[in-house]
Amino acid sequence: MIIGGCPYCDAPLMIPIADSCPCFQKHECEDCHKMIWTYHSRLDPKSYTEEGFQEEWSVDEDTKVIKPRGNNA
Numbered sequence: 001m002i003i004g005g006c007p008y009c010d011a012p013l014m015i016p017i018a019d020s021c022p023c024f025q026k027h028e029c030e031d032c033h034k035m036i037w038t039y040h041s042r043l044d045p046k047s048y049t050e051e052g053f054q055e056e057w058s059v060d061e062d063t064k065v066i067k068p069r070g071n072n073a
Helices: 050-056
Strands: 002-005 012-015 023-028 035-040 046-049 057-060 065-068
Touching: 002 046, 012 035, 035 050, 046 050, 050 057
Parallel strands: none
Antiparallel strands: 002 012, 023 035, 035 046, 057 065
């Protein structure tokens, strides 16, 4: 279980951790209804705003590939 808060409104988040880690999940906050990206990791999970995620990662929607930008490589 990933336990934390929405990066927009700080509403509590409880997300079942993915079976296969690491991976990303795009989902909506149940309180503010904004899109959140959550990084599933057993060691360092984190949630991003849409803008914060786009600053650090590039997404190819056609191939479903997410690659780090800049210093994340």
